[in-house]
Amino acid sequence: MPINPAAWKVGLDHYLYLSSLLFVFGMLGVLMRRNVIVILMCIELMLNAVNISFIAFSRYAENVNGQVMVFFVMTIAAAEAAVGLALAVTVFKKFREVNIRFFEHLKG
Amino acid sequence: MLSSQDFLFYFLGALSLIFGLGVVLYRNPIYSALCLVITMISVAGIFATLDAWFIAGVQLIVYAGAVTVLFVMVLMLFDLKHEMKTFSKGVIGNGVKLASSGVLLGMFSTYIWATYATEPTFKPMAAGATSSIKATKDLATSLFTSYLFAFEVIGLLLLVIAVGAVTLSRITGGTHHHAD
């Protein structure tokens, strides 16, 4: 790999590539994993990826609004993780199952 | 050679990617949770490279400190005895999932490349410690003036969440009948 200093200089686009890659990893996890808790963790991963992109844009545009947005997103994400886990616990207490394919009661 | 800033980015980025992949791929959910912790920490580092010091701190405290701990505790609560398949089966389904993810990734990359290939560089920040304090001060000012209402509502939301979580844990009964 030729080390061309100019091409390797980190810019906005690198952060965005990172963000999108992390996001896609998280999405794949949501789609393909069977454990409910792991799915929740992958959701957190997706949210983090989005946060990276917000902060990058905020730095690029020299605007503090991106960071405000991340502040709120983080709060909400934490709250949502708490509620989701409480639900998972309740469901587990009833059914003793964490396989998401077990809960297909809303079928048509 | 790379500047320290750049090197940090590449290192932390690689870290977060590898361990993010680990979250998705490990069969044991505890391993996934641990990978998630590392990912959170590296993301906090990435925030720091972008001069968002306050947010980095909040990331460490809230995510790495509280959320992942919560995950691990819940995982320990589920004392799973039986084996469980890791990934959902079905070739067509998996194929479609991978394909759509790939397409999305391609879209994002192409768009980013098309838009930001020229002039992607960040303007340099004002040097010194004062810049970080100034950034935080700007954030605080913005939060408490322009976004005050949202800020207060978020507080209310947290209250609701707390009550909700407690209530959920006290639920008994349900409508689903199954052989026990």
Place this chain on the structure above:
Amino acid sequence: MNNQVLFAILLLAPLVGFLINGFRWKSHNATLAGTIATAMVFISFLCSLGLVSQLFGANAVPSVGAKFFDWINVGGLQVPAAFVIDHISAIMVLVVTGVGTLIHLFSVGYMSHDERPAKYFAYLNLFLFNMLLLILGENLLLMFVGWEGVGLCSYLLIGFWFTDADKAAAGMKAFITNRIGDAGFLLGIFTLFFLFGTVSFSEIIARLPNLAEVGWSGPITLACLFLFVGATGKSAQIPLYVWLPDAMAGPTPVSALIHAATMVTAGVYMIVRLNPLFLLAPNALHVVATVGCATAFFAATIGLTQWDIKKILAYSTVSQLGYMFLACGVGAFGAGLFHVMTHAFFKALMFLGSGSVIHAMHEEQDVRKMGGLRKYLPITHATFLIGWLAIIGIPPFAGFFSKDEILWQSFSSPLGNKVLWIFGVATAGLTSFYMTRLMCLTFWGKSRVSKDVHPHEAPAVMWIPLAVLAVLSTVGGWIGIPAVIGGGDNWLERWFEGVIREPSAFGEPIHSHTLEWSAMGISLSLAVIMATLAYTFYVSNPSLPGRLTQKFHGLYRLIYNKYFVDEFYFGSLINPLVDASKGLWAYVDVNFIDRTTYVIGDVVRGVGSTAKSIQNGNMQQYAMYIALGLAVTMFLILR
């Protein structure tokens, strides 16, 4: 009272009678139902008298009419609900309402023991209403409404005792055969509307072109032929006559009213109404005359061999209707209408008389079981005798004048020819023979009545109409006494002047008093000879007919079986049609149409269950759809 009110009462009285008796159709009270019905018809008769009287006298009008409302008003088609009585329909309306009243009166006695007399009288009143629509309608569409209506009532009344399958089948046969004719009639109406842009009688006649104008004869002939098809259906000519003998399954007063006096003459009436139109189509008139003459002769031959008293009269009716069409076909429309009137009198008389006989014989209709009834049924015999004399054409009774007028016209008219006259005279001879045969077998000679039947004379309510009709059969012909006899004017001929045109465009009729006298003489003597012959056959020498039928066994069998016409129709038309329908049902309906609906149901169910499988509760699949949608959307946006 102004004309509109009179017309309204005239038309609506029978309808009101129908409604009253219709709502009470379960009633068993024949007297009450009959009184209502007869009263309504009598009211119509009085109204028609009132209207017709305006055509006489010092300030006579050529016609009286009334318009009630605009019935159809669409584009080029204007059809008012209007009615008119002119010189032609005056005679018809008086005959229909007058004879109708008498027959209603007779029915009160005849149907007194029936299960559902109120229903019967309701139908009878409905029939009269439709007949009045037919006669008085100012345009072809109103006439057609009445035409269809009388067909319907005919069906209802023939199949009145519908619990008997044969009688119900006879009703259906009448209706279906009628409908075939109606198709022709409708085509005629369409053609006329296409040619003249109107369906009103007076308008069509006004717009008729002169005979000399080229290019018109084809379409007008076509229209006339179509109309004649309708007439053959309604008035029982060849080939659609087959329903009339079977129609005898209905109660006898029905046969008298509908199948002798009124409905079957509707075809003749229609042609007479449109006589200027028909006079422009000589080919059509030739067809009419030929069919009429052939039917007359043909039906008379069948009438010779029948044993059912009503069937004999039925074939006689078909034959006499043939005469009427023969008259129209040679351009003697007035003579045809004259014969309609006289035939109404004597045929209704004879049908009612036969009804009295049947009633006396406790529903026995076979003449082989009758005989010598003169002793038991004197009044019936006397009146029937007058009817007999009228039909075989003995002066001064009614039939002589009208029938002779027809025969003379078929000889002398520019549209007539000798062949028609010869067959006409032959038919007159046959008529005389079989009617005398009927008299011999029923009233004269030795009694063959079985021991347990005690015939008794009819009650007054039944013989009074007989008496009235007998009087009419005697004097009815005197309004049309021809010039050669009366020495003066033919009153009827003058009455029809203006509304009935002469076929003068085709040449001069033969004016010869000598020939007229000799023709009259020939037909009269033939009638007397055949009557005597019949008397010999059936009273003096009863074994003679038996021996003759043995000798000509084949011919006798052919005629006795009505020339196998019904069998022919069944074999060639009806059975193939029924088989084709069954085939269509089995192959097209069950296999194809039903299967198509099942397939459609299955397809819908299949699509539904396929669509259902999308929602299987698998959350990750839902997430996959979201991701897929996102990918596609991003692709479309960021392309």
